[in-house]
Amino acid sequence: MSLCMFYRNLNNNLLSKVSTIMAKRQSSDMTTFKEVLRSAKNVVILSGAGISAESGIPTFRGAGGLWRKYQATALATPGAFRENPSLVWEFYHYRREVAAKAQPNTGHLAIAKYEEKHATDKNITVITQNVDGLHARAGSKSLVELHGNLYKTRCTKCKEVLVNTDSPICEALAGKGAPDSAQIGSDIPVKSLPHCQKASCGGLLRPHIVWFGEGLEPEVLNKAEAAMSACDVCLVVGTSSVVYPAAMFAPQAAARGATVAEFNIEPTPATPEFHYYFEGPCGTVLPLVLSD
Ligand SMILES: NC(=O)c1ccc[n+]([C@@H]2O[C@H](COP(=O)([O-])OP(=O)(O)OC[C@H]3O[C@@H](n4cnc5c(N)ncnc54)[C@H](O)[C@@H]3O)[C@@H](O)[C@H]2O)c1
């Protein structure tokens, strides 16, 4: 066995031992978690697509992960946009329309109410991987949108970022974007897709979203990391914890001694690393935990 393999095996063994020890210590006792939360000063709520599932917005992993014949994760890439901007804009037009019709659910609302109630005695930061804008619509104030927002565009030429809630975002996308697998791409000419309105530019617009293979904006990442490193309690809500760098935020907080509680309908690869695990739809469980 090579030295490198020896160390990798050693590392894996150690990790699985730590996970086993943590799993043994893991609790689903809501009363004790609520006590810990009550005395916390700095709280982070880290959310993923699962929190919006009960608002009718499909997650990427699981049943809703296909749009037409495509894995959603395969369209959310710079390569897909370069190759077929019409198809990617159709996909995002569909997602914009779905999210615009959706309403924040009891999970989003419980978080916003909790922030309001503790506005003077706790620092609460909501860090979301979601791009649907539902946390903001629910009233969350201290919000870090790690992966951008469906209702922002970025010019591929001059890089200007603008809020855009037009429906449809351009005439050519009206009635397009249907998700069923029988649909074929409508091959909208690039000149009819959304373009920068600045006369001096006129570049093609793209969704202001961090796609797979792209880095997070440094200011956004700094804000998230500052909140994560200061928190004494972190709630990880509805995320599969597989998309980096967000996937390492909560395990890192747990490793330095913060109390981390996960809320999901099923265990994730990160579950063994956390102190608490609460299974169930977060629209039901979060209001119970955050009610006082
Ligand atoms: N709503 C959105 O904005 C949206 C939707 C899909 C994907 N995305 C993007 O895709 C990436 C995917 O990562 P992710 O971890 O956020 O999502 P994901 O799709 O990988 O995982 C969703 C997680 O939510 C859990 N879940 C589903 N329903 C739930 C419920 N009712 N209550 C609690 N948990 C529930 C699932 O078990 C799963 O672990 C992110 O980068 C995100 O930006 C965003």
Ligand SMILES: [Zn+2]
């Ligand atoms: Zn421009």
